[in-house]
Amino acid sequence: MESETNDNISITSQLHLNNSTNANDRVDSYGFEMPEGYESYEKMMAEYVAVLTRRSIKWSKLLQGKVHVEKNLKVKRYVRKGVPNEHRAQIWMAASGAQEQLEKNPGYYHSLLGTEQQHDAKLEETVRIDMHRTFPENVQFRNSSEPCLQKALYNVLLAYGHHNQAVGYCQGMNFIAGYLIIITKDEEKSFWLMDSLLGRILSDYYSPAMLGLKTDQEVLGELVRVKAPAVWQAMAQHNVMWTLVVSRWFICLYIDVLPVETVLRIWDCLFYEGSKILFRVALTLILHHQAEILQARSMVEVCERFKLITQGAFTYDCHTFMQEIFREPGSLSMATITKLRETCREHIVAETPPLTTHPH
Structure with missing residues (x-):
């Protein structure tokens, strides 16, 4: 069922640049403003695109439309050589176990967002404070952007804080969630990838004692x-x-x-x-x-x-x-x-x- 409150916004894969950016702004394909000396970066990326194109063809043949990917030496070799962006969310979800958790727990993410009355006021406030500090150099996280990824970021961090109350929220998690949202274009997937990272892959990184x-x-x-x-x-x-x-x-x-x-x-x-x-x-x-x-x-x-x-x-x-x-x-x-x-x-x-x- 589609959420009327747009809790789990579907973010289009095309980058939307609106009036908040002017013609002189230089942004990469993820919405980040180019640093000084971006010419050398663009030159490198122009050469790298050829590598990505070759990898993309190989990955498409390997995946053949499958959602689940079994781990083996061939896939490991492919991952080390780079996952093309169009397959990245799928590979991250499959490799980390996040896809399995999502399928085992239908509706769980939405239930964590629940109603306003159920929210932890202190958690809400802590998360909200960090919204404007998260990637100010990325056009997709600006209030004037459409869609603005701050809403998705807020939802993912709030849901994770309710899900893992021993951790709640601490600085640094906003940047991780932000990257996940940029790549997956999906709140629920970003949430389960956070769960894989913070709960299993990097256990005890973000607990109070760190x-x-x-x-x-x-x-x-x-x-x-x-x-x-x-x-x-x-x-x-x-x-x-x-x-x-x-x-x-x-x-x-x-x-x-x-x-x-x-x-x-x-x-x-x-x-x-x-x-x-x-x-x-x-x-x-x-x-x-x-x-x-x-x-x-x-x-x-x-x-x-x-x-x-x-x-x-x-x-x-x-x-x-x-x-x-x-x-x-x-x-x-x-x-x-x-x-x-x-x-x-x-x-x-x-x-x-x-x-x-x-x-x-």
Whole structure:
């Protein structure tokens, strides 16, 4: 049944640019304003379009109109080479288990939105505050856009807050939901993809204690100690905690850290292969730019270097970058990460004082 309140708006795949943008604005195919120096980005994209066209034909033959996609080495290889945008929502839904959850729970998403009386007022307020902060540089999220994706974003975040009350809402989730909505053009699918990401793939990243996020930052430090010992020594020498330089990489899943097309290619693998991909990306950025990081002479300079290594031609050329993340860090098994997670988590828990319960 179609919702009269338009709770689950169907967003057309064509980008609608209205009077809020003028002829001088340059936006990419996702609605983001082009950064300075977009000419080099456009040149790269012109070459990348040829790659995408070839991939699209191969994907269409592979899928043959099927909704469900079985996981195997061929599909994994295809995902690593990039999912064309027209198939992206379907592959993310199938690979992450979100499609299965959607089919098992018909009507559940709409029930979470329910009536105004059922809503948590504090949750509503917290979510609403972040609406105007979410992608102000994207024309689709501006109030003057038609359709304006802020309504869809609000619904998805509110529904997720009701669904996972232990997490509710915290900053960073708005950017993730925003990307999901841009790609899926569908609130319900975006909701179930959020559930896959936050509930299974990145467990404990967004819980109040953020134990999963803290653990993975420490895991990265241990991986750097083995794979780039000089960088690890420099971090220790300048007393730089990993949370200072990589927390945004992890909590925003590289949104606003790396270029949009590169982030989406990372997410293709994140939904298919899991959180291991986040480490591969971080290690590649660090290994590839070891020389620049080692030139830093203070904590401030180290932090500055970590900002700079996410910019430039290396990260814009998403196809080459994705090839590098599976080559440069070398072997990285899930078993290794799981073992490191157990050790790091124990260490963090042992050092964290218990939360004091305050009366309401």
